[in-house]
């Protein structure tokens with residue numbers, strides 16, 4: 147019961163996103179779809195789920211599944227012949243929209259949730275398959291259907307709760323249950339663990355294994371290779387829109403070999419050397435006994451020029467909210483914030499940058515970080531307009547030079563400087579947002595979850611950049627849920643739980659085992 151995306155081609159203006167990519171899925175397996183930012187993963191998924199139509203290539207589904215849906219593409223003689231013997235019994239389909247793909251048994255869980263927040267869990271799960279009686283919604287049957295789907299996943303959840311009251315991890319499980327309600331044989335999970343904690347990730351993978359054992363094909367798109375190796379059976383690697391490994395057993399590869407396949411050449415991780423902060427250096431940013439309307443209590447910390455201070459905690463611990471309170475986006479109700487020794491009350495991100503030289507790379511880049519309808523040049527230059535403008539005018543060439551600098555440093559995949567930011571792949575949009583702040587003339591940089599959705603090679607380049615910036619004298623407050631990232635970069639790590647700091651871990655040796663153990667201890671100790 148193979149599903150096959152066969153030699154797909156898709157071109158956007160100036161970019162060949164897919165150039166003959168093939169994805170072959172077998173039932174009862176977890177399949178990793180890997181590749182650098184811009185390699186074509188999302189485009190492939192969009193074609194398989196009927197959102198985009200390919201310019202070339204074919205989608206083949208098992209004959210049973212093909213009968214009820216999708217448009218038959220041509221005379222019967224075209225249909226059955228597959229590229230190999232094992233594809234006999236497959237049927238080519240052309241999806242004219244997502245519903246066709248759904249009817250062909252292909253379901254997807256996107257990074258951007260597709261749930262209706264005001265609807266209950268049951269209403270969301272049954273959205274595409276609402277049971278009706280005499281034309282009216284049969285609410286009892288709808289609840290039953292939802293409970294059945296959640297049970298099959300081993301998930302306990304009140305089906306009458308509104309989705310808006312759920313955690314991110316629970317919403318994800320509801321989306322998977324929704325895909326089960328339409329009996330998806332193939333389930334595509336696009337970076338499902340990006341905002342999950344380690345425990346939630348483990349639980350999700352338990353669900354994924356269950357789906358596999360039921361005979362479904364689960365596709366996992368992820369940049370977190372440790373996780374991929376923990377759960378996937380087979381792998382397809384895309385590079386520049388082509389498959390360079392095709393439905394291969396993952397066990398045949400090491401992580402390093404997979405990275406080399408993605409990158410196209412040997413990729414060696416470099417050791418990062420950062421200058422230590424001179425003793426006696428005065429803090430650039432200092433908080434004393436800060437409380438906020440959101441619930442922070444007695445938060446004191448300081449970051450010195452040349453230092454990277456890590457702020458670690460589980461999702462929901464209050465780390466991003468603290469950063470936003472410092473920047474005036476939430477009210478500070480007690481305590482003091484000092485910038486270079488002067489008590490300060492910042493009222494906006496703009497004021498933070500222009501008056502206090504504090505840059506803020508938001509976690510929420512889609513909404514806050516990138517102007518999707520603006521060209522890339524404008525996006526990167528937005529923080530430095532004051533510097534670039536001569537008599538109120540900004541020269542295109544200056545903007546272009548700036549973009550070129552960061553395009554090279556971060557390996558941003560773009561078709562030209564005039565391209566709109568909204569046309570980049572997710573990871574490349576992320577890089578644009580980072581570039582904008584790296585270009586800004588800041589003394590203090592607050593960076594929130596910088597590398598979510600960013601591929602391995604860029605992550606390493608980005609880490610190098612952060613270390614350079616700190617070595618050049620920037621004070622950096624780094625918020626990250628990525629523990630290896632924290633251990634690699636931070637000089638010290640503060641642990642936050644329930645809007646309070648629970649302790650500090652020195653990270654002088656950057657030794658993963660000892661630092662992560664100490665951090666885990668603080669997280670746990672605070673829970674008691």
Ligand SMILES: Nc1ncnc2c1ncn2[C@@H]1O[C@H](COP(=O)(O)OP(=O)(O)OP(=O)(O)O)[C@@H](O)[C@H]1O
Nearest residue numbers: 158163183184185186187188189569570571572573
């Ligand atoms: N609507 C669009 N218009 C123009 N170009 C596009 C569009 N969508 C994608 N592209 C381009 O196609 C290429 C592949 O993008 P795609 O989103 O499939 O990559 P990806 O592998 O999913 O990357 P990421 O890991 O960053 O999510 C990129 O170069 C991207 O800029």
